[in-house]
Amino acid sequence: MNPLFHMFFQQYRFLVNRLNDTLKEFGLYNSQWTILFLLHQEGPMSLTSIWKYLNVEAPTITRTVARLEKLGLVERQQGDDRREKIVSLTPEAIELFPKVENSIMTFEEKMVSNLTGEEQEQLAMLLKKMKG
Amino acid sequence: MNPLFHMFFQQYRFLVNRLNDTLKEFGLYNSQWTILFLLHQEGPMSLTSIWKYLNVEAPTITRTVARLEKLGLVERQQGDDRREKIVSLTPEAIELFPKVENSIMTFEEKMVSNLTGEEQEQLAMLLKKMKG
């Protein structure tokens, strides 16, 4: 077994766990934050736009958006096409956003602080190249 | 949000999905294969040794080993310390092993075929450095 893969998976779990630690004080999980971040950047989106952007299957997004709705951070409304549901941030989410963003930025900086800017670019390049 | 993290998570999901595709013909999932591989390499191990090695929590291993036992690929027997259970491969697992290993090796080679040996080492180095 190529040790690169083992290391990659280890690193993934480490990152996700630390990310969830960071989000804990806001009562959020990483996948919830990912959706909030996307909606903040792009504005209201349909579920399909979300899962296509994130490269994840539809049921995953249905579930996480439902959870965010229960938390009062997101609203769903019917689109012109009555099949689709448009998801948007609530005022509470918009108010919460900068606090979480700040924590996340600090976290991300800490995570890559051992790498120079050049090394970060190299890592991104190698990851992208791997996929083909 | 540092795009490095987004890319990293995308790449992770891509890898796991392709890995599970590869294992599908054997009726296995990636975490099951990981444990089989470890036992093949190290010989019989206690549950605690397994989860410490894999850097995962104990209940995850309890569950996956139970599944492997049901599949007839693994046996659990009491250790000298009667709290611990020693997990070992069954003859069926030992017979199955080289076939799966072969598929996995082909898969792994394909996944990194865009990278030179040097780039692979660099990637491993950068991943390790990231964690700190």
Place this chain on the structure above:
DNA sequence: TGAAATTGTTTAACTAGGTAAATAAAAAGA
């Protein structure tokens, strides 16, 4: 020695990914 602390495993309940199949609305075509 016997009480307290630690260790190994398990159970329960949560998030987060996947596939398969159902349903309703819209679009396409004969």
Place this chain on the structure above:
DNA sequence: TCTTTTTATTTACCTAGTTAAACAATTTCA
């Protein structure tokens, strides 16, 4: 037009990770 196909979402069920808490066996130590 109306039947068929496609699209958007959801439901159900699987693997796989997490934490918290329970339990039994072992170790520690007063």
